[in-house]
Amino acid sequence: MAALGGDGLRLLSVSRPERQPESAALGGPGPGLCCWVSVFSCLSLACSYVGSLYVWKSELPRDHPAVIKRRFTSVLVVSSLSPLCVLLWRELTGIQPGTSLLTLMGFRLEGIFPAALLPLLLTMILFLGPLMQLSMDCPCDLTDGLKVVLAPRSWARCLTDMRWLRNQVIAPLTEELVFRACMLPMLAPCTGLGPAVFTCPLFFGVAHFHHIFEQLRFRQSSVGSIFLSAAFQFSYTAVFGAYTAFLFIRTGHLIGPVLCHSFCNYMGFPAVCAALEHPQRRPLLAGYALGVGLFLLLLQPLTDPKLYGSLPLCVLLERAGDSEAPLCS
Numbered sequence: 001m002a003a004l005g006g007d008g009l010r011l012l013s014v015s016r017p018e019r020q021p022e023s024a025a026l027g028g029p030g031p032g033l034c035c036w037v038s039v040f041s042c043l044s045l046a047c048s049y050v051g052s053l054y055v056w057k058s059e060l061p062r063d064h065p066a067v068i069k070r071r072f073t074s075v076l077v078v079s080s081l082s083p084l085c086v087l088l089w090r091e092l093t094g095i096q097p098g099t100s101l102l103t104l105m106g107f108r109l110e111g112i113f114p115a116a117l118l119p120l121l122l123t124m125i126l127f128l129g130p131l132m133q134l135s136m137d138c139p140c141d142l143t144d145g146l147k148v149v150l151a152p153r154s155w156a157r158c159l160t161d162m163r164w165l166r167n168q169v170i171a172p173l174t175e176e177l178v179f180r181a182c183m184l185p186m187l188a189p190c191t192g193l194g195p196a197v198f199t200c201p202l203f204f205g206v207a208h209f210h211h212i213f214e215q216l217r218f219r220q221s222s223v224g225s226i227f228l229s230a231a232f233q234f235s236y237t238a239v240f241g242a243y244t245a246f247l248f249i250r251t252g253h254l255i256g257p258v259l260c261h262s263f264c265n266y267m268g269f270p271a272v273c274a275a276l277e278h279p280q281r282r283p284l285l286a287g288y289a290l291g292v293g294l295f296l297l298l299l300q301p302l303t304d305p306k307l308y309g310s311l312p313l314c315v316l317l318e319r320a321g322d323s324e325a326p327l328c329s
Helices: 031-052 065-093 112-126 128-137 142-150 152-159 162-191 193-207 210-217 223-251 255-267 272-276 281-302 312-319
Strands: none
Touching: 031 065, 031 162, 031 193, 065 162, 112 128, 112 223, 112 255, 112 281, 128 255, 128 272, 128 281, 142 152, 152 162, 162 193, 162 223, 162 255, 162 312, 193 223, 193 312, 223 255, 272 281
């Protein structure tokens, strides 16, 4: 990626319908400075989010219920205040998106039902192989499984389990709010939608490096294994972040990325090695291949912007005269 403020980055004007020269795009700070403001704002959000996890001093591990409860408090405070960073960015850059802040961040009613269902369905198709594997290894049949899933007692146990609440509710909601809903509107006018899809996840991936310190502190593994695990985690969180950023832009909603994030946290990374050694290896690997193939085939149709109404980020760029943004059609 080119150095910020250089020719590799562009700043789109959103204050007038016609495209203006870069030097006069905002009528205020230059494009280079505005891009720096965008990146600094995203860095500030990422540092604030991670820093909120460590304001509580404790000798207990991260999975202890007391630690999780304290972190719930601090991360919810930071996440609730994160839209103020977008407001400050808007004032500093002079960018006027032409829509409300909440709409820009994916909080809107238009197209909400397809935005909740279709991205989740698409993600479940991608995980067809792991879902088959889970079904094969489950000791209960489909009927018993549905009874467990629909039983009020099962949900009551989940809602009192701090780890479940963290992984399935708080983490997906707060991370998508901060790293997608807040960061993408600030990055898109600077880089364009395509580069923003791949730039935004870098903040998300780096934010997960804090696990290194906890693992080293409690000596959970060898130093080499910890850093290798961190590099792997950065890679797949960055890829996943690009996927949810793509969903956020194409649907204009936050709910889809949140639900997909929760589902992926539940499923975990696909156990490909276990699948290779599974007694029913052939149908299982066929399920893996079929899931990936169907996902690639349905990715564009199920995220077609026509299904979700007017897309706020696309409107923002259209006001800048960038009506040819490929992710908007």
